[in-house]
Amino acid sequence: MLSHLLALLVRILVGARGFWVGCQPAATLRIYYANHTSHLDTLALWSALPADLRAKTRPVAAKDYWSGGGIRGYIARRGFNALFIDRSSDKRDGDPLLPLAEALQRGESLIIFPEGTRRAQALPSPFKSGLFHLATQFPDAELVPVYLDNLYRSMPKGTFLPVPLTCSVRFGTPLQRHADETKDAFLERARQAIVDLA
């Protein structure tokens, strides 16, 4: 119920229209990875998915920002069923990607932002290595590049009220890691796939 309302609200507010450029919506195991410019990104990408896929897709959200007790935490847990990831390397114990791997093993698709933090620009910065590790551990998962347009203008870093621009969500052609590809080459190729959608 809350999920549907939330998705509807996001769509009215910022459009969040999904354009399936390089693939079609499908219930296969997928890791959607996108450029990150705004707090709305997670919600926009998730709202652009068809409702049945939304139920089986878990956005990965920063624990320090989204897992609080207030309204943000409520939206993250009840609204879009977030999976929390610990960004601070000094405090965490064990493998930070473990919850993600477990979710993939359960057959849940993921939404991740491999830049690790929001950037105030149209094109993505270099990726952190999480995407590489997941691609190596789960060679069967489809890595779907997603370009989020205009959200950095709608609600840039440091602001709290979204401007209702028309934002689009473009889904590209899924890619997989080549067997002998190095980490840097893979991450750059994955990043380039998003740039190509821009």
Next chain:
Amino acid sequence: MNPQEKFYWLMGGVAVLLAVASLVGWLLQRGAAHRGGSGVIDNLNARIRAWWVMVAVIAACFLLGKTATVVLFAIASGFALREFVTLTPTRPGDHLPLVVCFYILLPVQYWLISDGWYNLFAIFLPVYGFLLLPVLTAVSGDTELFLERVTKLQWGVMITVYCISYAPALLLVDVPGYSGQNLLLMIYLLLVVQISDVLQYVFGKLFGKRKIAPHVSPSKTVEGFIGGGLSAVGIGTALWWVTPFTPLQACGMAAVIVIAGFLGGLALSAVKRSLGAKDWGSMIEGHGGMLDRLDSVSFAAPVFFHLTRYFFEL
């Protein structure tokens, strides 16, 4: 005739017109299907379908009354402003003025109409909005392309909020012997503007040869403007009974509406090109965006409003 009867006759006429258009579209579609289909005819049919929806929305507003009409136009303005700003490059420093435009200036402008506060309605955006927006942008501290950014936002607000709000503002005009019928005057304006747009498009497609401004709007032709414009003035004259005007006055008013609407379409096409787009958006199938439908209204409404107010109000 009382206003209610006028309304039903008017809407009945529009419905018949649309039914004929749908029938013609369907026949053309069938003819084109034998020859493998046609993009122009598909687009025509999409436009006709969208017209049914738009007419239904306008009719519903009339039946629901003044507040619903003002709210409808506020929403339409919001969509138009959204399209304008989406195509206009903005920087993070524009966020505050943008928020103010969408969440404060726009609602206040329409609230002033429903409140009947004409004097403030007329100067709120051109004076106070005009002065406020550069201040808000300056407060954000980003001076890169400052004047360009402020100007574009002011321009967008003036067209999509201020000028479009003149259509529902017709509710504020007090013409002796016409009280309680102002919604009909607004529908008259919309009808003449839109029929003029449609007929100019149709005449242009059928007979268009000489382009008026090939670089700005390749679909505007001399033949389309004259044929479509004159027909629209004819229809506007024939509808004099809806308005407080005599047939001759209605003819003059319709001519003003048609010319202002044409110029509006032309000017906004140029703006659109300079922003690098063909359509303002994609929300109305076949037509493009909200602003593609309201570009001519944004120019015709203020002119029609002031002429009516100046010559027909006591």
